[in-house]
Amino acid sequence: MANFPALKMTAAGRVLQAKAQTGQLLKFTRVGLGDGTLVGSLDALGALVSEKQSLSIRKQVAPGDGTSILNVIATNQGVTQGFYMREVGAYAEDPDTGEEILYSYTNAGAECDFLPAAGGAVVWEGLFDLITIVGNAENVTAVINDFITIALKSEVDELRPYVLPHGGTVGQMVRKASNAEGDYELFDADLDGLDVRFKSVEEPRVAVASQRTFTLQKTVTNGLAVYVAGRRISRDAWTPLSATQLKMNDPLDAGTAVLFVNNEEAGPGESLSVSIEGPTLVYPGSTNTFTLGAYDSFSTYTQSATSGTLTRSGKTLTLVIPSGAVAGTLDLQVTRDNVSVTRRIAVGSAAIEAPQIVSPAANAVGVGFEPDIILSPFKVYPDGYEAQVKTRWQVAFDAAFTQLIYDNESTINLEAINLGAVGVRLDAARQIYTRAKTSTATLDSAWSTTVSFNTASVYIRRPVINNPIDGQLEVGLAGTLTADAFSVYGGTDTHAGSRWQYSLSADFSTVMIDSGWVADSLISYTPTDLMPRKTLLYGRVKFKGAKLGETEWSVVVKFTTTDRLKGIYTALTNGATERLWNSMAGYNGLVYIFGGSNSSGYLSDLWQYNPANSSWLQLASAPAAVAYGAMTVLGGKLYVFGGSYDGNNTTNNVFCYDIALNKWTALAITGTLPGKRYSACLAAIGSKLYMFGGQSLSPSAVYADLWSLDLVTLKWSSLAGDSVARAGATCGVIGGELYVARGSGGGTSNRLSKYNPSTNTWTALPSFPFTNSSAQAGAVVGNQLYTWGGYSAGSYIRDLSVYDPSEGKWTALPAGGYGRSNTAACGLNDKLYMFGGTAGNGGTTQFYSVQ
Structure with missing residues (x-):
C-alpha cells in the first residue's frame, strides 16, 4: 500500500465523535479509496476528492486506547481503469439523520501506489488496517460484509481447534490418529483413563x-x-x-x-498469562507507555524491543523511539516466568505536509504589485510532533527560480507574507512565480506546488475591512462592515461600486447576505435586516473602479454577534448573609457581593460566588461598613465609591480590593473631591473610573454631575454633567461609552443617556417605556443594558427589560424571580446575577441568575 499518514477527523467527524461521547452509536459504514489531491484544509471535506472505489469493512476492533481499527480488503477486481491510491477516508452514519458522513481522512500525496485495472497480468489484493480516533465513545460498531470470503491463514488456524469433525457422539474428543494431514479419530476420554483439563x-x-x-x-x-x-x-x-x-x-x-x-x-488446569496493552502506532522521537495485563508482582518479567529502548516499572512499560527511526514495524516481547507474548506495532514517519499557496490563485491575472502570498495551514504528522519555526519564501521571474526576486527564511511570516511589507514591489505586466516550504526544529517540508500569476499594469488595491476586527466578540446586531479607503496603484480611477458579503462559513460556500454592486455604501455597509444573535459570521468586500474593474475579495474577517437574555430565571445557592443596599461585580468567572445593610446593621463583608460549582467563599472585610456604595472592577481590583456607613452620614471615600492579594486599601486621593453621596453609579472605561450622580443626606440633594478618577495620579476630574439628576440609576459601558438608565430624584426617572469620553458630551437616547419604578437593579450583559425589579405604585416588581444599542430601542423580556427593590446586580459570562434587596421586610438572601 501507499505510505499514508495517520487518519485525521474532518469537522463533521468531530461533531459525530462528540455525539458518540454522549453514548450515541458510532457506526462505521465503509471505506473510500480515491486518487484525489488534497488542497487546503481537510476540515470541510464531506467526501473524498475523487473517489474511485468503495471498500467493505471486514472487521472492526476497538482496542480500548481511544482508537478503532477497521480491517479492510482492497482488490482490483472490477476495476476497469487503474488509478493511484492517493486518498483514503472512513465513512460513518450520523445517528440523528441517518446520513453518511466522511468521518476521517488521509492522503499519501506523492507517496502513493498504483492499483492496476482487472483483467491484466497482475491480480492485486490487499488487506490493511485503518486506525482512527474514537475517544471514549462507548458504543462503536461497523457495517460488516458477511459475504467477504478472504481470510488470513492465521485466522483459519485460529478456528481449527474449535471445528469438530463429522461423526462421533456427545462427550467424545478428537485426536490425531497418525502424522498424515487430516487423519484423526474420535475417542472417549473416560474409557481411555485420561484426566482432561482445560486452560482458562x-x-x-x-x-x-x-x-x-x-x-x-x-x-x-x-x-x-x-x-x-x-x-x-x-x-x-x-x-x-x-x-x-x-x-x-x-x-x-x-x-x-x-x-x-x-x-x-x-478447574485447576489454569496457566500463566501475560498481555501488552497500549498504542498501536508510534513515531520517531516519541516516548510511549504500555501496560502489562494480569500483572503479578511475584512473577519474574523480562522485556525487549526490536527497535528503541523498552524499560519496565511495575506493570508499566516505557518505549522510547529514537528520532532517526525509520517507518515500519517493531516487536515488543515480554516474558512472565516461562510464558512469552509478542506484540507488533507500527512506526510512523514524522513529516510536514507540503504547504499549498492559496493566494494568489494559480494563473491569476491583474494581481497587485505588492500582493499577499498566503499558504494553507501548517500540518505535521503526528499532530503536535513539533511546532513550525520558519517558512522559506521564494518569488522569481522564472519557473526554475534562477531569477529570484525574493528569497528569504522568515520566523515571523509563517503562513502569509505581504511583499510590500518586506520591501518588494513587483513590476507591472509581468509573469511571476512563487513557492514556499515550511520547517520545524528537525523537519523540512517539500516545496509547495509552484504558482504563477500575472501582475496588472494598473490596479485597484485590495480593500481591507477594519471594523469589526477579525475575531471580535459581542458585535452589534446591525452587523455593519467598514473598509479602508479606495486607492489605485500605477494610475487613477474612481470608486464606482462595492460588493459586501456575509456568510456562516469561512469559505463562503453559503452566502447569507450579498449586497450586489452598490454605489451608495462604498466604504461602510449595514444590512437591511439585523444579524442573528450569538452567531459566528464571516464578512468580506471587493471594490470596483469606473475603468479598472474589480479587485480581489478582501481578507475575510470573522466576528460573533451579541446575544440577548431569554428571561430564564434560576434560583441559586444562598451563601452570603441577608442584605439590601449592597453592591455587586463580576470578574474572571466569579461574582463578588459587598456590603449593604441588614437587621444587624451596616456591613463591611465581601463574598465570592463561583458559578462553576455553586460554592461560596467569604473574603477579607473592607476597612469600613458601606451601604448604597457604587462598585466596579478594573484590572483585577474592585473599587467602591461613597455610600452610607450609618444611615445618617455619607462618604466620598474610595476603597480598593486587590483580588489576588485578598487585601483592601483606602485610596489616598488628593485635590478636589466629588461631594459625599450614596446610590451613585461607578464604571470603568480604559484606565479610569467614572462616577455619576447619587444623592447626599446633608444637605439633601440629587446630583447630575460626572467625575473621572485617574488611578495613576489618584486625582478626580470634573466632567460635563447630564441634564437630569438621578440616584440609584443603572449604568454600564458599551463600546467605550457610559450608559445611564432610569433612577430617581424627586420622583422616578425613565431617562436613558450615554456619555462619550472622547468628546465629553452626553446624548439622550429613547426613554424607558415601561413601568416607572425606583431602586431597580441592572447591568450590561453582552453589549446590552438590562434593568430588573424595583418599587412602583406600592408594589415590588420583577420586570426585566433590555436596551440594545444596535436596535436603538427598549424591549420587555419575561418577568421572573422574587420581586424586590434595592437589589444589586452584575453581568458575568452572558448571564445577569442579582442578590439581596427588600420586599418591605428587611434584607434577603434571594439569589438569581438570568439567561
Whole structure:
C-alpha cells in the first residue's frame, strides 16, 4: 500500500465523535479509496476528492486506547481503469439523520501506489488496517460484509481447534490418529483413563474514562466471567451485544482494571498469562507507555524491543523511539516466568505536509504589485510532533527560480507574507512565480506546488475591512462592515461600486447576505435586516473602479454577534448573609457581593460566588461598613465609591480590593473631591473610573454631575454633567461609552443617556417605556443594558427589560424571580446575577441568575 499518514477527523467527524461521547452509536459504514489531491484544509471535506472505489469493512476492533481499527480488503477486481491510491477516508452514519458522513481522512500525496485495472497480468489484493480516533465513545460498531470470503491463514488456524469433525457422539474428543494431514479419530476420554483439563482464557483490559462497551479480542461473551477492580460482578451487571462485544450497565472510571475469563469453571488446569496493552502506532522521537495485563508482582518479567529502548516499572512499560527511526514495524516481547507474548506495532514517519499557496490563485491575472502570498495551514504528522519555526519564501521571474526576486527564511511570516511589507514591489505586466516550504526544529517540508500569476499594469488595491476586527466578540446586531479607503496603484480611477458579503462559513460556500454592486455604501455597509444573535459570521468586500474593474475579495474577517437574555430565571445557592443596599461585580468567572445593610446593621463583608460549582467563599472585610456604595472592577481590583456607613452620614471615600492579594486599601486621593453621596453609579472605561450622580443626606440633594478618577495620579476630574439628576440609576459601558438608565430624584426617572469620553458630551437616547419604578437593579450583559425589579405604585416588581444599542430601542423580556427593590446586580459570562434587596421586610438572601 501507499505510505499514508495517520487518519485525521474532518469537522463533521468531530461533531459525530462528540455525539458518540454522549453514548450515541458510532457506526462505521465503509471505506473510500480515491486518487484525489488534497488542497487546503481537510476540515470541510464531506467526501473524498475523487473517489474511485468503495471498500467493505471486514472487521472492526476497538482496542480500548481511544482508537478503532477497521480491517479492510482492497482488490482490483472490477476495476476497469487503474488509478493511484492517493486518498483514503472512513465513512460513518450520523445517528440523528441517518446520513453518511466522511468521518476521517488521509492522503499519501506523492507517496502513493498504483492499483492496476482487472483483467491484466497482475491480480492485486490487499488487506490493511485503518486506525482512527474514537475517544471514549462507548458504543462503536461497523457495517460488516458477511459475504467477504478472504481470510488470513492465521485466522483459519485460529478456528481449527474449535471445528469438530463429522461423526462421533456427545462427550467424545478428537485426536490425531497418525502424522498424515487430516487423519484423526474420535475417542472417549473416560474409557481411555485420561484426566482432561482445560486452560482458562483470560483477557485483561484497562478502561478509559466512562467506558461501558468492550470489544473482546481473546474471549467470547458465551460463558464469560467479568472481574472489575479484582471482584467478579454479577451476570446482570452487563449485557452481551454480540459474540465478541458487551456493554456494562454502569460507566467505569479511567484506569479501572477489567478481566474477562472463559472456561473459569474448568478447574485447576489454569496457566500463566501475560498481555501488552497500549498504542498501536508510534513515531520517531516519541516516548510511549504500555501496560502489562494480569500483572503479578511475584512473577519474574523480562522485556525487549526490536527497535528503541523498552524499560519496565511495575506493570508499566516505557518505549522510547529514537528520532532517526525509520517507518515500519517493531516487536515488543515480554516474558512472565516461562510464558512469552509478542506484540507488533507500527512506526510512523514524522513529516510536514507540503504547504499549498492559496493566494494568489494559480494563473491569476491583474494581481497587485505588492500582493499577499498566503499558504494553507501548517500540518505535521503526528499532530503536535513539533511546532513550525520558519517558512522559506521564494518569488522569481522564472519557473526554475534562477531569477529570484525574493528569497528569504522568515520566523515571523509563517503562513502569509505581504511583499510590500518586506520591501518588494513587483513590476507591472509581468509573469511571476512563487513557492514556499515550511520547517520545524528537525523537519523540512517539500516545496509547495509552484504558482504563477500575472501582475496588472494598473490596479485597484485590495480593500481591507477594519471594523469589526477579525475575531471580535459581542458585535452589534446591525452587523455593519467598514473598509479602508479606495486607492489605485500605477494610475487613477474612481470608486464606482462595492460588493459586501456575509456568510456562516469561512469559505463562503453559503452566502447569507450579498449586497450586489452598490454605489451608495462604498466604504461602510449595514444590512437591511439585523444579524442573528450569538452567531459566528464571516464578512468580506471587493471594490470596483469606473475603468479598472474589480479587485480581489478582501481578507475575510470573522466576528460573533451579541446575544440577548431569554428571561430564564434560576434560583441559586444562598451563601452570603441577608442584605439590601449592597453592591455587586463580576470578574474572571466569579461574582463578588459587598456590603449593604441588614437587621444587624451596616456591613463591611465581601463574598465570592463561583458559578462553576455553586460554592461560596467569604473574603477579607473592607476597612469600613458601606451601604448604597457604587462598585466596579478594573484590572483585577474592585473599587467602591461613597455610600452610607450609618444611615445618617455619607462618604466620598474610595476603597480598593486587590483580588489576588485578598487585601483592601483606602485610596489616598488628593485635590478636589466629588461631594459625599450614596446610590451613585461607578464604571470603568480604559484606565479610569467614572462616577455619576447619587444623592447626599446633608444637605439633601440629587446630583447630575460626572467625575473621572485617574488611578495613576489618584486625582478626580470634573466632567460635563447630564441634564437630569438621578440616584440609584443603572449604568454600564458599551463600546467605550457610559450608559445611564432610569433612577430617581424627586420622583422616578425613565431617562436613558450615554456619555462619550472622547468628546465629553452626553446624548439622550429613547426613554424607558415601561413601568416607572425606583431602586431597580441592572447591568450590561453582552453589549446590552438590562434593568430588573424595583418599587412602583406600592408594589415590588420583577420586570426585566433590555436596551440594545444596535436596535436603538427598549424591549420587555419575561418577568421572573422574587420581586424586590434595592437589589444589586452584575453581568458575568452572558448571564445577569442579582442578590439581596427588600420586599418591605428587611434584607434577603434571594439569589438569581438570568439567561
